[in-house]
Amino acid sequence: MDKKDFMTIDGVPVEIDGEKNLLEVIRKVGIKMPTFCYHSELSIYGACRMCMVENEWGGIDAACSTIPKAGMNIKTNTQRLRKYRKNILELLLANHCRDCTTCNNNGKCKLQDLAMRFDIKDVRFPNTASQPEIDDSSLCITRDANKCILCGDCVRMCNEIQNVGAIDFAHRGSKMTISTAFEIPIAESPCVGCGQCAAVCPTGAIVVKNDAQKVWEALDDMNTKVTVQIAPAVRVGLGKKLELDAEGNAIGLIVAALRRMGFDEIYDTSAGADLTVLEEGNEFIKRLDKNSNLPLFTSCCPAWVQYCEKNYPELLPNVSTCRSPMEMLASIVKDQSNSSSRRHVHVAIMPCTAKKYEAARDEFKVNGVPNVDYVITTQELIQMIREAGIIFTELEPEAVDMPFGTITGAGVIFGVTGGVTEAVLRRLSTDKSKASLMSIAYQGVRGMKGVKETTVMYGDKEVKIAVVSGLKNVSDLIERMKSGEHYDFIEVMACPGGCISGAGQPFAQKDIRENRGNGLYAADKLCNIKCSEENPIMMSLYNGILKGRVHDLLHVNYLPGKEHE
Amino acid sequence: MNKTFDFTIVDHIMNELGCKPSAIIAILQGIQEHYRYLPREVFPYLSKKIGISEARIYSTATFYENFSLKPKGKFVIKICDGTACHVRKSIPILERLRKDLGLSENKITTDDLGFTVETVSCLGACGLAPVITVNDKVYPAMTPEKTSELLRDLKEEL
Numbered sequence: 001m002d003k004k005d006f007m008t009i010d011g012v013p014v015e016i017d018g019e020k021n022l023l024e025v026i027r028k029v030g031i032k033m034p035t036f037c038y039h040s041e042l043s044i045y046g047a048c049r050m051c052m053v054e055n056e057w058g059g060i061d062a063a064c065s066t067i068p069k070a071g072m073n074i075k076t077n078t079q080r081l082r083k084y085r086k087n088i089l090e091l092l093l094a095n096h097c098r099d100c101t102t103c104n105n106n107g108k109c110k111l112q113d114l115a116m117r118f119d120i121k122d123v124r125f126p127n128t129a130s131q132p133e134i135d136d137s138s139l140c141i142t143r144d145a146n147k148c149i150l151c152g153d154c155v156r157m158c159n160e161i162q163n164v165g166a167i168d169f170a171h172r173g174s175k176m177t178i179s180t181a182f183e184i185p186i187a188e189s190p191c192v193g194c195g196q197c198a199a200v201c202p203t204g205a206i207v208v209k210n211d212a213q214k215v216w217e218a219l220d221d222m223n224t225k226v227t228v229q230i231a232p233a234v235r236v237g238l239g240k241k242l243e244l245d246a247e248g249n250a251i252g253l254i255v256a257a258l259r260r261m262g263f264d265e266i267y268d269t270s271a272g273a274d275l276t277v278l279e280e281g282n283e284f285i286k287r288l289d290k291n292s293n294l295p296l297f298t299s300c301c302p303a304w305v306q307y308c309e310k311n312y313p314e315l316l317p318n319v320s321t322c323r324s325p326m327e328m329l330a331s332i333v334k335d336q337s338n339s340s341s342r343r344h345v346h347v348a349i350m351p352c353t354a355k356k357y358e359a360a361r362d363e364f365k366v367n368g369v370p371n372v373d374y375v376i377t378t379q380e381l382i383q384m385i386r387e388a389g390i391i392f393t394e395l396e397p398e399a400v401d402m403p404f405g406t407i408t409g410a411g412v413i414f415g416v417t418g419g420v421t422e423a424v425l426r427r428l429s430t431d432k433s434k435a436s437l438m439s440i441a442y443q444g445v446r447g448m449k450g451v452k453e454t455t456v457m458y459g460d461k462e463v464k465i466a467v468v469s470g471l472k473n474v475s476d477l478i479e480r481m482k483s484g485e486h487y488d489f490i491e492v493m494a495c496p497g498g499c500i501s502g503a504g505q506p507f508a509q510k511d512i513r514e515n516r517g518n519g520l521y522a523a524d525k526l527c528n529i530k531c532s533e534e535n536p537i538m539m540s541l542y543n544g545i546l547k548g549r550v551h552d553l554l555h556v557n558y559l560p561g562k563e564h565e
Numbered sequence: 566m567n568k569t570f571d572f573t574i575v576d577h578i579m580n581e582l583g584c585k586p587s588a589i590i591a592i593l594q595g596i597q598e599h600y601r602y603l604p605r606e607v608f609p610y611l612s613k614k615i616g617i618s619e620a621r622i623y624s625t626a627t628f629y630e631n632f633s634l635k636p637k638g639k640f641v642i643k644i645c646d647g648t649a650c651h652v653r654k655s656i657p658i659l660e661r662l663r664k665d666l667g668l669s670e671n672k673i674t675t676d677d678l679g680f681t682v683e684t685v686s687c688l689g690a691c692g693l694a695p696v697i698t699v700n701d702k703v704y705p706a707m708t709p710e711k712t713s714e715l716l717r718d719l720k721e722e723l
Contacts, residue, residue, distance in 0.1 A: 165618025170627045181608060181619035
């Protein structure tokens with residue numbers, strides 16, 4: 001047996017079991033250290049100094065950047081440390097715009113939380129910060145440098161995980177800010193709107209745009225019909241925020257809440273996903289047969305589409321011409337009410353910030369009116385439910401409205417990385433027996449890994465598939481492709497783990513994200529229809545509204561000036 | 566991007582120093598040496614060639630006081646305000662320079678791009694205090710009067 005290493009934390013002996021820093025060991029003895037700049041999935045920065053610990057010689061180390069060693073003896077809570085932490089908080093608060101009650105991040109702010117934890121009652125220092133302007137150029141996020149504490153989480157997220165590089169530190173000393181190159185508005189930068197910067201921002205310096213008010217206004221207007229669609233990942237994203245026990249499927253409760261709020265018709269985006277599976281499946285088969293424009297990249301993720309447009313325009317012909325599930329469903333829903341004289345507002349509830357941008361794209365407008373009028377995120381949904389005073393846990397689950405209430409397991413798993421691929425594989429599979437469909441799950445498409453590869457047989461052809469999430473992984477894969485590696489089908493989701501980790505969802509660490517994924521797979525198990533083509537609505541759609549209009553309603557051309565095949 | 570911008574110089578500098586992220590400071594220095602500032606056009610170009618984001622290059626360029634994002638004058642006048650020069654009255658010289666050229670702390674370059682006036686913390690020539698340099702040529706033991714005279718001479722060379 002291997003010899004075990006031990007160290008002492010606040011007098012308690014604890015085993016060191018391969019933890020990469022003291023923070024993780026400290027967590028094991030039931031202590032939650034205060035941190036701003038530490039995120040387990042980002043590189044260690046060691047800037048905020050909140051996690052300092054005192055060693056046995058009275059020296060002070062930052063726990064996030066100290067490697068645990070056998071025999072170490074540290075204290076996490078001494079008079080000196082408390083004094084330092086309070087000082088740091090006071091200094092951060094001094095230059096902070098302290099309008100907490102009207103801040104978009106009120107109640108979710110780490111600075112607010114720690115100020116409360118350390119009982120900061122007074123800030124002795126005057127505010128000497130210049131008052132930078134708020135950047136609300138983006139449709140997805142708002143940047144307010146007045147609230148920035150320079151922890152750099154957003155910079156590391158944007159560069160390390162997403163490889164977008166829209167923002168970085170600029171200037172130095174007291175003039176230091178987080179900035180785009182030449183301080184251009186974020187909307188003109190390489191930003192793709194994935195919103196992961198806002199997800200990791202501990203304060204309200206980067207927040208997701210809030211469109212809840214516009215939705216309330218539409219709901220209040222008696223002359224407006226308001227329809228809504230709910231994305232797959234939203235149903236597993238509410239969790240503790242609405243006092244649910246776990247990340248289980250809460251679609252029934254969401255529907256009940258939305259109906260109470262006054263939505264006229266409530267649909268499930270999974271039905272749109274079924275359309276995507278059919279269209280993308282057909283497109284893939286066509287391209288395989290012709291051996292042209294391979295690999296086929298999925299196009300469900302708007303942040304990825306924009307990333308491709310901005311960084312790899314030469315790959316745009318490889319991106320599927322299919323609209324995203326949200327836009328497919330929206331174009332049908334809107335088209336159906338075209339003849340009606342009543343104003344129709346269609347709302348989409350998404351786990352995603354980039355969808356706000358997608359909804360506003362010209363490609364998805366009819367006569368200048370977007371098919372999706374407003375996109376609200378899971379977090380805005382939670383806020384609206386709270387605002388309405390609805391006690392979520394006391395609701396009785398209700399069913400989604402027809403015709404887009406009949407969904408399949410294939411559509412539901414779109415919300416997790418690998419889901420689109422699995423759904424398309426179910427479509428391509430000739431053997432539709434339960435056992436065969438279940439076996440697809442074990443072919444390497446599931447799990448939270450950033451890059452998954454698998455090979456499946458289609459007829460006598462070997463089809464090489466890659467499933468990627470996190471844009472850094474995507475650009476790495478594209479580099480590998482350029483140096484000769486071949487793929488036939490590549491599923492891309494910009495957020496690590498897929499839509500369940502979208503920046504519109506309440507922020508979640510890895511374990512919760514996994515639970516959300518499992519929640520979607522459990523929802524899939526509960527669906528008695530597993531394959532998109534078996535969804536009875538599909539038949540009526542293709543024989544009805546879609547007859548001769550598949551191209552107009554379900555496809556899109558992201559290539560400016562060029563006709564897509 | 567400015568299509569008329571000629572990247573030959575930049576290419577030459579990059580070939581010399583290597584097209585790698587670790588060479589970015591040296592590359593920026595090379596570019597600044599040639600243009601006397603960092604033209605905005607080179608940022609997207611460098612970003613593409615070296616494979617680091619424009620925001621990161623901007624971060625590097627704004628971190629170091631020595632890099633300038635604005636065009637500098639034909640004559641860059643540096644006035645030393647280190648301890649030795651300061652106590653031997655460098656500030657009146659600085660004030661004279663600014664007054665004669667119509668410059669200030671925030672506006673350091675004349676509109677005709679003739680002169681730029683900067684302060685530096687020490688030029689390492691304390692024995693000659695107060696010192697100014699014009700395009701790296703040293704002028705020792707300066708006074709406001711001598712400075713005005715020097716400016717008159719330089720203006721003729723413009």
